[in-house]
Amino acid sequence: MSAESTFSSPSLIVLGTVQDGGSPHIGCRKDCCASLFLNPDPQRKVVCLGVVDPENQKTFIFEATPDFPAQTQALKQYAGFGGEIPSGIFLTHAHIGHYTGLMYLGKEAINSAKVPVFCMPRMKQFLENNGPWSQLVNLTNITLNELQPDTAIRLTSNISVVPFRVPHRDEFSETVGYVIAGPEKKVLFIPDIDKWEKWDQEIETIIAGVDMAFLDATFFDVEEINNRDISEIPHPFVIESMQRFDRLPAAEKAKIYFIHFNHTNPVLNSGSRQAKEILSRGFHIAEMHVTFGL
Numbered sequence: 001m002s003a004e005s006t007f008s009s010p011s012l013i014v015l016g017t018v019q020d021g022g023s024p025h026i027g028c029r030k031d032c033c034a035s036l037f038l039n040p041d042p043q044r045k046v047v048c049l050g051v052v053d054p055e056n057q058k059t060f061i062f063e064a065t066p067d068f069p070a071q072t073q074a075l076k077q078y079a080g081f082g083g084e085i086p087s088g089i090f091l092t093h094a095h096i097g098h099y100t101g102l103m104y105l106g107k108e109a110i111n112s113a114k115v116p117v118f119c120m121p122r123m124k125q126f127l128e129n130n131g132p133w134s135q136l137v138n139l140t141n142i143t144l145n146e147l148q149p150d151t152a153i154r155l156t157s158n159i160s161v162v163p164f165r166v167p168h169r170d171e172f173s174e175t176v177g178y179v180i181a182g183p184e185k186k187v188l189f190i191p192d193i194d195k196w197e198k199w200d201q202e203i204e205t206i207i208a209g210v211d212m213a214f215l216d217a218t219f220f221d222v223e224e225i226n227n228r229d230i231s232e233i234p235h236p237f238v239i240e241s242m243q244r245f246d247r248l249p250a251a252e253k254a255k256i257y258f259i260h261f262n263h264t265n266p267v268l269n270s271g272s273r274q275a276k277e278i279l280s281r282g283f284h285i286a287e288m289h290v291t292f293g294l
Contacts, residue, residue: 007052007054007078007079007080007291008054009054009055009183009293009294010051010052010053010054010055010158010159010182010183010293010294011051011052011182011291011292011293011294012049012050012051012052012180012182012187012212012291012292012293012294013049013050013051013052013074013075013078013289013290013291013292014048014049014050014214014259014286014287014288014289014290014291015045015048015049015050015061015071015074015075015288015289016045016046016047016048016063016065016067016071016288017045017047017259017260017261017268017286017287017288018044018045018046018047018260018261018262018263018268019046019047019097019218019260019261019262019263019265020046020047020065020066020095020096020097020098021096021097021262021263022044022045022046022066022067022097022263023036023041023044023261023263023268024036024037024040024044024263025263025264028263028264030264032263032264032266032268033263043287043288044268045065045067045070045071045288046063046065046066046067046097047063047065047097047098047191047259047260048061048062048063048065048067048071049061049062049063049180049187049189049214050062050071050074050075050078050086051159051180051294052075052078052079053155053156053158053159054079054080054081055156055157055158056156056157056158057081057082058082058087058088058155058156058159059075059076059079059081059082059086059087060086060087060088060089060090060155060159061075061086061088061089061090062089062090062092062178062180062189063090063091063092063097063098063099063101063191064089064091064098064099064100064101064102064117065097065098065100065101066096066097066100066101067101068101068102068104069101069104071101072084072085072086074289078289078291084110085105085110085112085115086115087116087155088115088116088117088118088145088155089102089115089116089117089118089142090117090118090119090161090163090178091117091118091119091123092175092176092177092178092189092191092192093123093168093170093172093173093174093175093176093192094123094126094171094172094173095169095192098191098192099123099127099133102117102127102133102136102142103132105136105141105142106132106135106136106139106141107139107141111141112141112142113140113141114140114141114142114143115141115142115143116142116143116145117142117143117144117145118145118147118153118161119144119145119146119147119173120146120147120148120149120163120165120173120174120176121146121147121148121174122170122172122173122174123172123173123174124144124146126172126173127142127144128144147163147176148163149163149164149165149176150162150163150164151163152181158182158183158294159180159181159182159294160180160181161178161179161180161181162178162179162181163176163177163178164176164177164178164179164201166190166192166193166194166199167193167194167198167199168192168193168194169194169234175192175193177189177190177191177193179206179209179210180294181294182293182294183294184293184294185210185211185212185292185293185294186209186210186211186212187210187211187212187213187214187292187294188206188207188210188212188213188214188215189214190213190214190215190216191214191216191259191260192216192218192235192260193216193235193236194234194235194236195234195235195236195240196236196240196241196244198234203215203244204245204248204252207248207252207255207256208252210255211255212255212257212292213255213256213257214257214258214259214286215236215241215256215257215258215259216235216236216259216260217236217238217241217258217259217260217261217265217267218235218260218261218262218265219235219237219238219262219264219265220237220238220239220265220266220267220274221237221238221239222237224262224264224265238258238265238267238274238278241256241258242277242278242281242283245283246281250282253281253282253283254282254283254284256283256284257283257284257285257286258278258283258284258285258286259286267285270285
């Protein structure tokens with residue numbers, strides 16, 4: 001990362017691709033994590049996207065993950081401008097990998113001032129009414145901005161965002177995905193969702209309206225989680241998504257970037273049979289620090 005990689009036009013950067021618990025995953029003694037405890041992979045960060053608008057000197061981050069310090073630093077370095085904290089933070093829901101990075105904005109850490117945090121009504125109430133998050137609100141470390149589903153919010157003259165509800169385990173908040181729109185391209189971001197069939201929208205229709213789609217790929221198949229009740233973690237398996245999307249034209253399939261990989265997901269290993277299968281069928285695997293023009 002250096003000043004040479006400063007963007008000249010609105011762009012998106014992948015800042016994390018892993019599921020909430022990270023990789024290596026606490027308590028995991030399987031081969032997928034054993035060596036990583038001894039030799040951590042700096043590319044294994046929890047799912048997160050960054051957006052840069054050079055014209056307006058603004059940066060935005062989608063998700064406040066446990067890797068928030070490293071991801072905000074990466075975003076600043078790639079942008080080549082701005083302070084330590086982005087101009088705004090967008091949250092999808094109240095599961096640990098998607099909002100707990102807000103803790104670094106408190107007085108124990110950077111003690112920020114009025115950082116705009118964009119979230120849905122239930123998520124806003126959760127942060128306002130539960131410590132330690134309520135302290136961030138009361139001390140004005142953050143300023144909560146309530147979003148409404150399917151209603152666009154313009155961030156700059158170049159960037160706008162539309163949140164939309166998706167079905168997921170909504171214990172503490174609703175869950176949303178986002179369409180991030182730049183001057184020339186639109187990006188779909190759905191890091192967490194239950195099975196596609198549970199949604200009242202046709203995912204293929206949504207994909208048709210964007211240029212790139214970062215989609216939930218938590219588990220490759222059922223073999224990964226044979227020790228857990230599948231009903232408790234109902235994500236679309238990658239093999240299910242590929243089977244569903246195989247009927248799409250090649251140009252539509254090429255829009256799809258799988259993301260949000262569980263620590264057990266063999267796709268995290270680019271040399272695995274499963275990773276090669278995804279690519280051979282015309283899809284993509286999201287990779288750290290890859291950038292896309294907006």
